Amino acid sequence: MSMMDEKARILELRKELEKYSIEYYVYDNPSITDQEYDRLMQELMALEEKYPEMYDATSPSQRIIGSVLDGFEKVTHDTQMLSLSNVFNKEEIEEFVQRISESVSNPEFVVECKYDGLAMALLYDDGNFTRAVTRGDGIVGEDVSNNVKTILSIPMHIPEMRHVEVRGEVYMPKASFEQLNKRQEEKGLAPFANPRNAAAGSIRQLDSSICASRKLDAYWYYFQNASDFAVQTQEEALQAMSKMHFRTNPLRKVCTTVEQIWQFIQEIQEKREDLPYEIDGMVIKLNNLADQRRLGSTAKVPRYATAYKFPAQEVLTRLKDIVITVGRTGKITPNAVLEPVRVAGTTVSAAQLHNEDMIVNKDLRIGDIVVVRKAGEIIPEVVTSVPERRDGTQVPYKFPTTCPICGSHLVRLPDEAAHYCINQDCPARVVESMIHFASRDAMNIDTLGDKKIEQLHEWGYLNSIEDIYFLDRYYDELIEKPGYQKKSVDKLLESIEKSKKQPLGVILYGLGIRQVGKKAAMILAEQFGDIDTLMHACVDELVLIHDIGLITASSVVAFFKEEKNLHLIDVLKQAGCNFKQEKKQVVESRFTNKTCVLTGTLEHYTRNEAKAILESLGANVSGSVSKKTDYVIYGTAAGSKLTKAQSLGVMTMSEEEFVQEVENAKE
Numbered sequence: 206m207s208m209m210d211e212k213a214r215i216l217e218l219r220k221e222l223e224k225y226s227i228e229y230y231v232y233d234n235p236s237i238t239d240q241e242y243d244r245l246m247q248e249l250m251a252l253e254e255k256y257p258e259m260y261d262a263t264s265p266s267q268r269i270i271g272s273v274l275d276g277f278e279k280v281t282h283d284t285q286m287l288s289l290s291n292v293f294n295k296e297e298i299e300e301f302v303q304r305i306s307e308s309v310s311n312p313e314f315v316v317e318c319k320y321d322g323l324a325m326a327l328l329y330d331d332g333n334f335t336r337a338v339t340r341g342d343g344i345v346g347e348d349v350s351n352n353v354k355t356i357l358s359i360p361m362h363i364p365e366m367r368h369v370e371v372r373g374e375v376y377m378p379k380a381s382f383e384q385l386n387k388r389q390e391e392k393g394l395a396p397f398a399n400p401r402n403a404a405a406g407s408i409r410q411l412d413s414s415i416c417a418s419r420k421l422d423a424y425w426y427y428f429q430n431a432s433d434f435a436v437q438t439q440e441e442a443l444q445a446m447s448k449m450h451f452r453t454n455p456l457r458k459v460c461t462t463v464e465q466i467w468q469f470i471q472e473i474q475e476k477r478e479d480l481p482y483e484i485d486g487m488v489i490k491l492n493n494l495a496d497q498r499r500l501g502s503t504a505k506v507p508r509y510a511t512a513y514k515f516p517a518q519e520v521l522t523r524l525k526d527i528v529i530t531v532g533r534t535g536k537i538t539p540n541a542v543l544e545p546v547r548v549a550g551t552t553v554s555a556a557q558l559h560n561e562d563m564i565v566n567k568d569l570r571i572g573d574i575v576v577v578r579k580a581g582e583i584i585p586e587v588v589t590s591v592p593e594r595r596d597g598t599q600v601p602y603k604f605p606t607t608c609p610i611c612g613s614h615l616v617r618l619p620d621e622a623a624h625y626c627i628n629q630d631c632p633a634r635v636v637e638s639m640i641h642f643a644s645r646d647a648m649n650i651d652t653l654g655d656k657k658i659e660q661l662h663e664w665g666y667l668n669s670i671e672d673i674y675f676l677d678r679y680y681d682e683l684i685e686k687p688g689y690q691k692k693s694v695d696k697l698l699e700s701i702e703k704s705k706k707q708p709l710g711v712i713l714y715g716l717g718i719r720q721v722g723k724k725a726a727m728i729l730a731e732q733f734g735d736i737d738t739l740m741h742a743c744v745d746e747l748v749l750i751h752d753i754g755l756i757t758a759s760s761v762v763a764f765f766k767e768e769k770n771l772h773l774i775d776v777l778k779q780a781g782c783n784f785k786q787e788k789k790q791v792v793e794s795r796f797t798n799k800t801c802v803l804t805g806t807l808e809h810y811t812r813n814e815a816k817a818i819l820e821s822l823g824a825n826v827s828g829s830v831s832k833k834t835d836y837v838i839y840g841t842a843a844g845s846k847l848t849k850a851q852s853l854g855v856m857t858m859s860e861e862e863f864v865q866e867v868e869n870a871k872e
């Protein structure tokens with residue numbers, strides 16, 4: 206953004222935030238979430254800091270926006286009722302503590318819950334309740350005494366004759382909120398968006414019997430005229446208020462270090478769901494009241510306290526676009542491009558959408574406001590669209606019918622949700638397969654990263670895996686290329702050369718045979734020892750191997766049937782790739798090179814374990830009994846296989862005997 210654009214943005218943000226504030230405070234009917242509001246406010250504050258000449262005392266960042274409605278008497282507060290600055294992570298808490306430490310030595314803090322309700326001041330004289338006043342715009346509030354009196358935990362008489370003003374939060378307990386919305390529903394009325402708005406709406410009822418029916422409650426956290434009493438800290442103030450019968454929350458802690466503060470925040474955050482009231486964060490306050498007064502406040506917020514806002518688990522943001530990527534197998538993945546947003550502590554700007562069905566089921570349209578959350582706290586996920594937030598410009602997404610890279614028609618197999626580009630020469634697939642081949646888990650050619658492969662492909666040097674091993678032919682050209690020099694090309698070729706030594710299991714994985722992951726590749730390599738033997742194995746032979754299933758076996762066989770793959774292996778061999786691996790050492794035993802059949806129900810091992818053990822002892826495990834069978838090992842309820850073995854004169858062995866043999870072989 207240019208300077209002019211940024212300045213224009215400041216004006217735009219001020220207007221927007223003002224509008225949202227009125228919806229929120231005056232009408233208790235927000236049209237955006239608090240997170241969205243906070244995000245816009247952060248943006249405004251950052252821009253205002255950059256352009257101090259744009260200062261405006263009426264900016265939403267500088268003033269408390271509240272409401273003073275007709276129908277209630279207006280009351281000017283003795284001292285202004287402030288808002289709080291916000292922090293969103295541990296680093297910002299550290300900065301806050303650091304700033305305080307610059308003017309206060311060894312500061313102590315009280316960490317309290319931040320209730321999601323509305324701020325209220327209570328006034329008492331001669332031991333009697335006199336009035337309750339909302340925060341309003343911080344300077345002038347509304348006298349809502351009649352409604353506040355319906356909150357039963359608020360004392361009408363206190364054991365203190367002097368003038369007392371306490372401040373705190375009126376909120377709607379979760380249980381009251383649920384009851385209220387149930388009643389709304391029964392009456393066919395719209396439900397309240399959240400307890401905060403419901404509480405604020407209740408306090409503003411002109412008929413106090415309505416407020417009474419809403420069952421509000423309150424916590425008191427600020428002793429306004431504490432200096433009239435011998436109270437020196439926030440913690441003492443809370444205790445003094447409690448003695449005067451004001452409801453204070455015992456869920457608080459005096460802390461001296463950032464670590465302690467952070468740990469307490471984590472502790473409460475874990476309990477948050479189970480608390481009977483909503484909290485949207487924690488408030489960190491300097492404990493010493495004299496120090497508080499010394500630090501003072503800005504027009505809007507105190508300098509001695511700040512509010513840590515919990516990271517949202519689910520947030521709203523805009524779906525800017527859907528882009529398609531093509532994987533190594535040709536699989537098409539749609540990806541959401543999101544307006545960057547903070548979710549559970551990190552900024553998210555993209556999420557996988559997996560396939561067409563997902564887009565259709567969630568009714569995602571480009572331009573939509575969508576709900577984003579982090580699945581398992583890690584992977585960002587688009588939960589759903591918010592159709593109410595559409596403005597008519599969003600149209601249903603049309604899944605492409607052709608590959609965005611090579612243009613060939615996409616195929617969707619009957620039982621699969623994914624689309625595939627089945628063009629084996631699709632540049633996207635070729636590049637992805639080279640990236641996989643060179644990756645750390647495969648051939649580990651560390652100087653040949655994703656970006657480099659893409660670039661070398663663009664320049665025409667890499668069009669297939671085999672090209673990697675012939676890059677040296679272009680040495681003279683490469684050292685002249687931008688970003689390359691003699692030294693880096695030497696290094697690149699060196700690590701390519703080194704990769705040739707990788708054992709069979711690694712290169713097998715690198716070749717990207719479908720269904721063959723790292724583990725399966727290693728098992729196959731250990732079993733066969735070299736690629737030629739593996740290449741000639743049939744499905745029946747492969748499924749005998751422990752941990753190799755029918756799907757993997759079929760995929761391996763299919764891979765080695767393709768002319769193109771055989772050619773690739775041939776060229777790689779000529780280039781000097783290893784393709785060998787030491788076979789897994791088998792323990793010599795009476796089963797070595799013998800064919801064994803397992804039958805019946807085993808008790809000591811599972812069938813798979815027994816099979817693996819036999820294999821490790823050098824046996825071939827077969828599924829059927831014939832004259833060639835050497836041993837039939839039987840458990841309980843063995844049937845036809847055992848009878849057949851007996852009739853063929855094949856050696857049989859009970860499970861117990863087998864266990865004994867295994868023990869012997871181990872020694």
Ligand SMILES: NC(=O)c1ccc[n+]([C@@H]2O[C@H](COP(=O)([O-])OP(=O)(O)OC[C@H]3O[C@@H](n4cnc5c(N)ncnc54)[C@H](O)[C@@H]3O)[C@@H](O)[C@H]2O)c1
Pocket residue numbers: 225226228229230235236237238239240242243269287288289291317318319320321322323324325340373374426488512
């Ligand atoms: N969704 C919207 O359209 C919209 C619009 C305007 C404001 N908002 C929300 O309201 C916030 C601004 O409201 P705000 O000015 O009341 O500030 P705030 O809610 O961020 O923090 C200040 C308030 O916290 C309350 N609080 C709760 N527990 C407290 C405790 N233990 N100690 C001290 N204070 C405590 C007090 O009422 C205090 O006034 C925004 O950050 C946003 O989340 C949303």
Ligand SMILES: [Zn+2]
Pocket residue numbers: 531608609610611612613626627628631632633
């Ligand atoms: Zn393609």
